[in-house]
Amino acid sequence: MTTAFEEVMAVRGEGMPSDGAVQITGEDPVFATPFKIGETCAAVLGGIGVAVSDLWQLKTGRAQTCTIDVRHAAAALRSTAYAERPDANGKWRTIVSDAHMAMRQITQPWPTRDGRWFLPHFGLPNLRERVLGVLGCEPTPQSVSAAVGTWNAMDLEAAIDEARACGATVRTNAEWMAHPHGQVLAAKPIVEIIKIGDSEPEPMPAGERPLSGIRALDLTRILAGPIAARTLAEHGAEVMMVTAEGLPQIPEHVIDTSHGKRSCYLDLASADGAAQLKALVRGADVFSQGYRPGVMEKLGFGPEDLARERPGIICTSISCFGADGPLSHRAGWEQVAQTVTGICHEGLPDRPGLLPAAATDYTTGYLAAYGVLLALAKRAQEGGSYLVRVSLCQSGMFIYRQGKVGYENDDVGLSPAELDSLRVHSETAAGPLRHLGPVLQLSETQPRWQRTTPVLGGDAPDWSSPVAGNAAAE
DSSP states (O other): OOOHHHHHHHHHTSOSOOTTSEEEEOOSOSBSOSBOHHHHHHHHHHHHHHHHHHHHHHHHSOOOOEEEEHHHHHHHTTHHHHOEEEOTTSOEEEOOOHHHHHHHHHSSOEEOTTSOEEEEOOOSHHHHHHHHHHHTOOSSHHHHHHHHTTSOHHHHHHHHHHTTOOEEEOOOHHHHHHSHHHHHHHTSOSSEEEEEEOOOOOOOOOSSSTTTTOEEEEEOOSSHHHHHHHHHHHTTOEEEEEEOTTOOOOHHHHHHHOTTEEEEEOOTTSHHHHHHHHHHHHTOSEEEEOOOTTHHHHTTOSHHHHHHHSTTOEEEEEESSOSSSTTTTOOOOHHHHHHHHTTGGGSSSSSOOOOSSOHHHHHHHHHHHHHHHHHHHHHHHHOOEEEEEEEHHHHHHHHHTTOBOOOOTTOBOSOHHHHHHHEEEEEETTEEEEEEOOOOEESSSOOOOSSOOOOTTOSOSOTTSOOSSOOOOO
């Protein structure tokens, strides 16, 4: 059986790294789940370490070694849950809001009339209203459960899709693998790196960090895309987060996934906003987006458009269902990917249940960053523009095929002392924050963020503009 790390290395296409280059310690379970989410994430982080070492060797002639602890990798899959800020009495409290906790209580699998289970997703206000409109219920567990129970599962899935909302029928893994969409994804690697244009080779810029001089545009939200861009920032990239004023967000995820970035507002539907983004593109190396397939093409920012505007650009597309297949048009979230790929079906001993961590989201984000790093190496040596594609469902399938372990229902994960050893302290524009730092360890260029989490929209859409809130995390 191919291990998770071997599958990650297969994307790199250069065989396994030399002995001692990567050290992964520990094993699952870390949390109360039979799925090997910590080990799978550690394998991807090990791949990132190898890819960063490749780029460092291109710049300096020196390779690096990397280490990752499975327990720390598992903690990284719940990083927002471990971020804290002080209350009025100076006591550190989680940043996760009561509203978010209430959303999670109803974004669960519920039994349907035909004996199946269905998970409706209530992640953002606009999507929540669409789901409630289909169900005709109140946003409470009792009301949602009763409403779902009046539907046959596949009929409800079709109605949710028609309303351009989010939700899915709980499937077994065998059912998913037999589905035409599952078969499309099964034929693809966990990360697709596709050459989309020719350009001259671009050596890695000089600088004291692996990604010094690399600029990335982050047009993503919640959660995989921001993690991908945050990972690039860990290794020295300059990241500009681009969003629109008033676009729905989950504040705690913005806080925790924006370390190291700048943030600006642009209205891409306006001529001025589109022109400003094109100016940013001309100065960028990476363009990452997480919209439904076809949306960016309609705005004039599809991969081919970007490659013409900036030859040599690395485009990253992050979605739930992937770019191809009969379900590719659907939006989705972490929970939806778990639901369709079989993870949710086997989540609890007696009923479907979600993972105790956002494993498909974070794993997908790290895989996207890994693909970008590999594409940067290709560009440095061969030239070209590249498209990197990842999806939450592909990551769910990746996690599923690693197999399972036994676990105890009272497994609580990391101890407070372990978590404290992983946390860093940041002075942000919104006040003090303590949160998980990067968990990957490198021998020469230790990952870190040079900037704290920014004010959303607090920077000008200009690479040369002064940076707001440029304090470093310690």
